[in-house]
Amino acid sequence: MFRRRDTSLTSGVRNKAQSKTWTARKPSLACSSMTLRIFWDKRMLKYILAAYFWILFIATTCVLFSWLAVVHLYHKLFKPERLSEASHDVAVLWGRTLFALGPAWTHKVRGRENLPAVDAEPYVMVANHSSTADIWALFLVGGQFRWLSKDAMFKVPLVGQAMRWAGYVSVTRGNKQSQYQAIETSRQWLRKG
Known part of the structure; x- marks a missing residue:
C-alpha cells in the first residue's frame, strides 16, 4: 500500500555522471537567478x-x-x-x-x-x-474648460474642494436625475463661454 520514497533526488551526488550533470546545470541556475534579479x-x-x-x-x-x-x-x-x-x-x-x-x-x-x-465660441472636448x-x-x-467628473472625485480631500471651487461638474453614476443636472450645468458653462 505504501511505496518506498525515491531518495535519489534528495541524497546528493552519488557518482561522476551525476556530478557532470550537476555541473552542466549549474550555469542555468545562475542564469535563472540573474533573470530573477x-x-x-x-x-x-x-x-x-x-x-x-x-x-x-x-x-x-x-x-x-x-x-x-x-x-x-x-x-x-x-x-x-x-x-x-x-x-x-x-x-x-x-x-x-x-x-x-x-x-x-x-x-x-x-x-x-x-x-x-x-x-471664440465655446466647444466640448x-x-x-x-x-x-x-x-x-x-x-x-x-485654456478654460470644466470637467464632468464622477461624484466620488468630489469626496477626495483637497482635490474635491478644488474641483468645486473651479466649477467642475459632478455626476452620480446610475442616477438619471444627477445625469440630467450635470448636462444642464454643462450647458450653462457652454453658454457662459
Missing part, C-alpha cells in the same frame, strides 16, 4: 517610480491647494466674477507641474492650433480616458 529590479523600479509619483502628487496637491485657497479668497473678495476661472488656472498649474516633475513622462501637444481661440495621466495631459492644452 533583473525581474526583481524592474519590479522594484516600478515601485520606486510609483512611490515617487504619489509623493509628488501629494506634495504638489498640498502646496498648490494652499495657493488655491489664497487665490480663491482673493477672488471671492475682490473679483467674484472670475472665481472659478482663477481656480481652474491653479488646477492647470498643478497638472503641468505633475507632468514637468514626473520622471517617466514625456509629452508633446500636437494639434493645439486646431482648437478655437480662447475668446472629449478625452480618451484610459489612465489617470489623461486628466493631467488635458491640462497641457490650456
Whole structure:
C-alpha cells in the first residue's frame, strides 16, 4: 500500500555522471537567478517610480491647494466674477507641474492650433480616458474648460474642494436625475463661454 520514497533526488551526488550533470546545470541556475534579479529590479523600479509619483502628487496637491485657497479668497473678495476661472488656472498649474516633475513622462501637444481661440465660441472636448495621466495631459492644452467628473472625485480631500471651487461638474453614476443636472450645468458653462 505504501511505496518506498525515491531518495535519489534528495541524497546528493552519488557518482561522476551525476556530478557532470550537476555541473552542466549549474550555469542555468545562475542564469535563472540573474533573470530573477533583473525581474526583481524592474519590479522594484516600478515601485520606486510609483512611490515617487504619489509623493509628488501629494506634495504638489498640498502646496498648490494652499495657493488655491489664497487665490480663491482673493477672488471671492475682490473679483467674484472670475472665481472659478482663477481656480481652474491653479488646477492647470498643478497638472503641468505633475507632468514637468514626473520622471517617466514625456509629452508633446500636437494639434493645439486646431482648437478655437480662447475668446471664440465655446466647444466640448472629449478625452480618451484610459489612465489617470489623461486628466493631467488635458491640462497641457490650456485654456478654460470644466470637467464632468464622477461624484466620488468630489469626496477626495483637497482635490474635491478644488474641483468645486473651479466649477467642475459632478455626476452620480446610475442616477438619471444627477445625469440630467450635470448636462444642464454643462450647458450653462457652454453658454457662459
